[in-house]
Amino acid sequence: MDDSAGGAEVAVSPSGGVPAASGRVLSGPVLSGPAPARTPHQLADLLRRAGAAAGLPERMIEELGATTAAWLQGERRSSPATQAGYIREVAWWISWVIVRGVDPTDASHVEADLYAAALRAQGLKDATRARRLSAVSSWYAYLHRAGAATRNPFGAGMERPRVSQYSTTRGISADDMERMLAYAQVRESKRTFALLALMFSTGCRVGSVTETTAGGLGHDSGHRTIDLPVKGGATKRFVLPPLASEAVDAYLGERGAVRPEEPLFATRTGRHVDQPYVFRLVRRIAAAAGVRGADRLSPHSIRHGVATVLLDGHALHVVQDFLGHANPATTRRYDDDRESLHRSPAYNLGQALGAGVARHRSRYESGE
Numbered sequence: 001m002d003d004s005a006g007g008a009e010v011a012v013s014p015s016g017g018v019p020a021a022s023g024r025v026l027s028g029p030v031l032s033g034p035a036p037a038r039t040p041h042q043l044a045d046l047l048r049r050a051g052a053a054a055g056l057p058e059r060m061i062e063e064l065g066a067t068t069a070a071w072l073q074g075e076r077r078s079s080p081a082t083q084a085g086y087i088r089e090v091a092w093w094i095s096w097v098i099v100r101g102v103d104p105t106d107a108s109h110v111e112a113d114l115y116a117a118a119l120r121a122q123g124l125k126d127a128t129r130a131r132r133l134s135a136v137s138s139w140y141a142y143l144h145r146a147g148a149a150t151r152n153p154f155g156a157g158m159e160r161p162r163v164s165q166y167s168t169t170r171g172i173s174a175d176d177m178e179r180m181l182a183y184a185q186v187r188e189s190k191r192t193f194a195l196l197a198l199m200f201s202t203g204c205r206v207g208s209v210t211e212t213t214a215g216g217l218g219h220d221s222g223h224r225t226i227d228l229p230v231k232g233g234a235t236k237r238f239v240l241p242p243l244a245s246e247a248v249d250a251y252l253g254e255r256g257a258v259r260p261e262e263p264l265f266a267t268r269t270g271r272h273v274d275q276p277y278v279f280r281l282v283r284r285i286a287a288a289a290g291v292r293g294a295d296r297l298s299p300h301s302i303r304h305g306v307a308t309v310l311l312d313g314h315a316l317h318v319v320q321d322f323l324g325h326a327n328p329a330t331t332r333r334y335d336d337d338r339e340s341l342h343r344s345p346a347y348n349l350g351q352a353l354g355a356g357v358a359r360h361r362s363r364y365e366s367g368e
Helices: 040-053 058-072 080-100 109-121 126-145 174-187 190-202 206-211 242-255 275-288 299-311 316-323 346-365
Strands: 217-220 223-229 235-239
Touching (some): 040 058, 040 080, 080 109, 109 126, 174 190, 174 299, 174 346, 190 206, 190 223, 190 242, 190 275, 190 346, 235 346, 242 346, 275 299, 299 346
Antiparallel strands (some): 223 235
């Protein structure tokens, strides 16, 4: 495709079709759902298919795969979770060029713009589209520098979605967090208090709570820890401060013998609690504890609140590591060795929340 296709109006199919500069709608891949590749091996297979479809000689296909593998080992992609995120985002573009019959080493600026338009047409959020375009731009910048691509079609001059610098999540204050924990400790089940104590002490995503098992609990370097599932199918080890570890132990003591493979937070039938349940639980406890705007809260509000509390006293990079952020535009190289446990802010967080819980307990014990 020639870069000088001009300013012709494009047409976009609402069902996922690909816009063409001529105004007609061409068939194209669906750009949502499970990613076409999630591992380095899967991405390598996808690249080989793209190269073969474009008629590239075997030597160029091998070079493309080797250069991509080197790019994945870069500083910004040294974390397995971050690397997995980049792989998913680049895989969407590779699936596009396969269907479109485009040489991935010689894609034009117009082709990149058509891809961006297709992402928008399929209803993807601005942040999702911006992340995908950023990841592919990083890949092409490396390929171009290494001589494996003619240009970076996603580079300078490309119009990107504007993403608000402000979070739309309804946050909660430290006092709100303390009220919710105090109320749950006095008036709710041991499971409810343990679940909330874990979320407030780790700032984890709701999926981590609903998917974790009892076998994730353990000790490491003198710390009580828990391994929680995180994005990308990986796990991340968190310190459990006394506030959370004691709550979890009390809950498990009430349940009796629990096998490692069983859900840490289980229903009466022994299944994992689900995300809608946690969503309703957060709002119910917040309302009962007198938190304003409780009807607008979500499990992510807890994560938002934890980040806010920690940023008031901890370096940005420490908080990013603690929360496991993997945004390609902001993430830094993760410190994977055990020193990250010693530096964990969880103890400070647990101590602060524990003091607040003690301060608020009396109002619920006295029936206020």
